Amino acid sequence: MQWMRKAISISAITLAVAMTAPAFAADYTADVVVIGAGASGSAAALASQQSGAKTILLEKTPFQMGAGSFAGGMFAADSSQQKAAGKTVDKKWLFNQYLSLSGGFQNSLLVRRIIDESGKTVDWLNANGCRMTLVDAGTGGAYAHIGMPATLHGYQDGGAKALVALKDSFLKAGGQALFSTRATELIKDAKGNVTGVRIIGKDGKPGKVTAKAVVIASGGFGGNKDMLERYIGVPYTMGEVTQNTGDGIQMAWKAGAGKRGENVAQYxxxxxxxxxxxxxxxxxxxxxxxxxxxxxxxxxxxxxxxxxxxxxxxxxxxxxxxxxxxxxxxxxxxxxxxxxxxxxxxxxxFAAIEEQYANWKGDKRQYFQEFNEPNDTDELSKAENTxxxxxxxxxxxxxxxxxxxxxxxxxxxxxxxxxxxxxxxxxxxxxxxxxxxxxxxxxxxxxxxxxxxxxxxxxxxxxxxxxLGTLGGIRVDDRLRAVTSDATPINGLWAVGADAGGMYGKAYVDFEGGTLGFAYTSGRLAGEDAAHYAKTH
CATH class of the missing domain: 3.90.700.10 (Succinate dehydrogenase/fumarate reductase flavoprotein, catalytic domain)
Structure with a gap:
């Protein structure tokens, strides 16, 4: 349970990147622009840039944050690590976890696609400097999960460093990141296609990014009191990441996107x-x-x-x-x-009440980081026997x-x-x-x-x-394209992570790594698709 001790830690290198960013220019041009530099946004930007599209990543804060920076890891069904360990997870079991907990209120095509692509995402993240290692269920303090399939690929260096690694890979691939830059409105052409986004720099100077495709990854609205009261209901609890105020969701709605999952809270x-x-x-x-x-x-x-x-x-x-x-x-x-x-x-x-880490003594030690702090079963076992x-x-x-x-x-x-x-x-x-x-x-x-x-x-x-935050708002199809209320795709617009609705019913799944798994996998897939769209339109 060490992972619950502290709030988000921000690495010095992250702050340094923000402090040395180029001066703000009023107008930018790109193939793809991504709004939000958390887990889903960083993945989308990197995947887009690696797919050959000139990509700009926008972040309204001075540094990368978001729920992905303090999470413990992501789920997968068939990563290389799971295959090597003989611990692949039955995809039917995973699908039924979503189905049963949503009561059918899910986009089943999207759920299945995310499950199928999750293992590839873990391998891709590891190849791009985000170190993750498969750990057993229950090792993060969820005693009730012991014996469940091993879904969690835990951060080895913590979420904050993982996001920096993805951003660094993005920059090395030729991408451009604009921190302290707020997206305010989507730009559409006469045909209704999304063609960019209006922005405001840290000095208050307005500008715009002209692009063929936009990916919204602004992290939900856990920090927006008005939206929480309206869509989650009273009483409510403020989300852990207060800068996630639903900016991207509201921009998408204004541009014609339908609502889906706006009432899903991640308690x-x-x-x-x-x-x-x-x-x-x-x-x-x-x-x-x-x-x-x-x-x-x-x-x-x-x-x-x-x-x-x-x-x-x-x-x-x-x-x-x-x-x-x-x-x-x-x-x-x-x-x-x-x-x-x-x-x-x-x-x-406390072991006199229940010994919760006995399964991992000796050479069975499990290790990952959550809240950017060690979750070490050796230390946890020692603590519960003290x-x-x-x-x-x-x-x-x-x-x-x-x-x-x-x-x-x-x-x-x-x-x-x-x-x-x-x-x-x-x-x-x-x-x-x-x-x-x-x-x-x-x-x-x-x-x-x-x-x-x-x-x-x-x-x-x-x-x-x-x-922790909210989990939905923008209606999407299984390609993560934002769609209208009648499911018509809005050309040039994608939504991922906590902004995308359809993965969950009223609450999210109770196996390990579900939320971060959707964030990273949806980001990667949308980034690839947005890049393809931009290059062919």
């Missing part, structure tokens, strides 16, 4: 409010991350009404449980911890935050966290009975894995939902 894991983070770090500094240990174990969860609402043994299905929290009142859950659990952890570490006085840590936060609460009885804890006492008592009773009976008639949890709430003092840790 994942859980977090604390900014206000609470300030209080927590004031008391314990960087040790605040120890609180997230409680997200990994099947402790009782209740909402702000004091009611149990989920199968706690599936808590490390992070996308699913993140969505469950988002569905609760105030998008909040309380994790309930009793002193019996804390006594075991103090004596033998005794910890967690109660002493929690006590530092009791009374100083609205995150950690302590009480000697269940009624007292209910009053402390402000939930209905009867509801809470009933939830504790039902949960404990499920533990003792070994089965859960309410949410069908494996009762033997539940952690009883019986020995005081008792603690509660408050968490809120965490939104």
């Amino acid at each position: 994942f894991w859980e977090t604390f409010s900014q206000e609470e983070m300030g209080k927590i770090t004031k008391q314990v500094g960087d040790d605040w991350f120890a609180l997230t240990d409680f997200t990994r174990y099947p402790n009782l969860r209740v909402n702000t009404n004091g009611r149990r609402f989920s199968n706690e043994t599936d808590a490390t299905l992070y996308s699913v449980h993140g969505a469950e929290i988002a569905m609760q009142p105030h998008q909040t859950e309380f994790v309930i911890v009793d002193s019996g659990m804390l006594d075991k952890v103090k004596a033998k570490g 005794p910890k006085d967690v109660a002493a840590f929690l006590d530092k936060l009791v009374g100083n935050t609205a995150t950690v609460y302590k009480a000697n009885s269940i009624p007292e804890l209910a009053r402390a966290i402000g939930v209905d006492e009867k509801n809470f008592a009933a939830s504790v009773e039902q949960y404990n009975k499920a533990y003792h009976d070994g089965k859960d008639p309410l949410f069908f949890a494996d009762g033997k894995r539940l952690i009883p709430v019986e020995k005081g003092p008792f603690y509660a840790v408050r968490f809120t939902s965490r939104l």
Whole structure:
């Protein structure tokens, strides 16, 4: 779980590129222009340039960021690494993951194309300096994924460096990148073909890029409060990447593109409010991350009404449980911890509850980077087998935050966290009975894995939902071409990554690397197609 510790880290080389960029010129000409320099945009620009099209890459911030810069890796079905390891993934299994989780609300032709092309994308990324290595499912902290097919190709140097590597490959191939340059409007000719984009440089100077094809890769609208309220609904959580404000989506809509997937939110894991983070770090500094240990174990969860609402043994299905929290009142859950659990952890570490990294000891070590920090199963196994006085840590936060609460009885804890006492008592009773009976008639949890709430003092840790971003907006076909509401392609316009709608239903898939896999693969394919279009029109 080290991958969750920090926010995005920006390498010095990235900033240096932005600082040494050429002076802004009012007008540019290219075959293809790509809007957004995240994972999907960087892939699109590089693929386009390598396909023989003169390509310009636009980015409104001074450097490359986006969700791809802090992700852990991408999925594939049949990369060279999977073939060599004898771990190719059944494409029917992958397709059914999308189908079942979308309930049929997906562009099946697009889904199948992305699955079929995913392995080629991993090989292509590795050939262009973005080092990725196949790792087993569950090694990133998703304990519930253990035993699933190995889909994840994890960043070996972190996402930030991977994006820089792709940008460097793009520049070496003859491409041009304009940072601190905002795209404001698509340009269309009299026939309705997209022929470029209007831009504003960092000095506020307007200009334009005339091109035969445009690829939109602006990362969704997780940082746009108005769009979140309108399309995701109230309450909502702000996305992790606040510069993703839906610019490209709105430009495409204005140019006639249809809407698709504008209501898809990528809830994942859980977090604390900014206000609470300030209080927590004031008391314990960087040790605040120890609180997230409680997200990994099947402790009782209740909402702000004091009611149990989920199968706690599936808590490390992070996308699913993140969505469950988002569905609760105030998008909040309380994790309930009793002193019996804390006594075991103090004596033998969290492995006394569940040993989650035992499969990868010794020569089975797995390694990748997420959030640009190491995810090393050797270190994670060592940590879970190290005794910890967690109660002493929690006590530092009791009374100083609205995150950690302590009480000697269940009624007292209910009053402390402000939930209905009867509801809470009933939830504790039902949960404990499920533990003792070994089965859960309410949410069908494996009762033997539940952690009883019986020995005081008792603690509660408050968490809120965490939104990585949005996953859709622009209707596309299986070629990633932007299309109108009646599915007519808009000549010269493509949309990829988090701007493209149709890969998901209400939520995204719960196997590892799904989102980044779509970002990179959609970017590569659209870049190639846009280049071909530009050279033939």
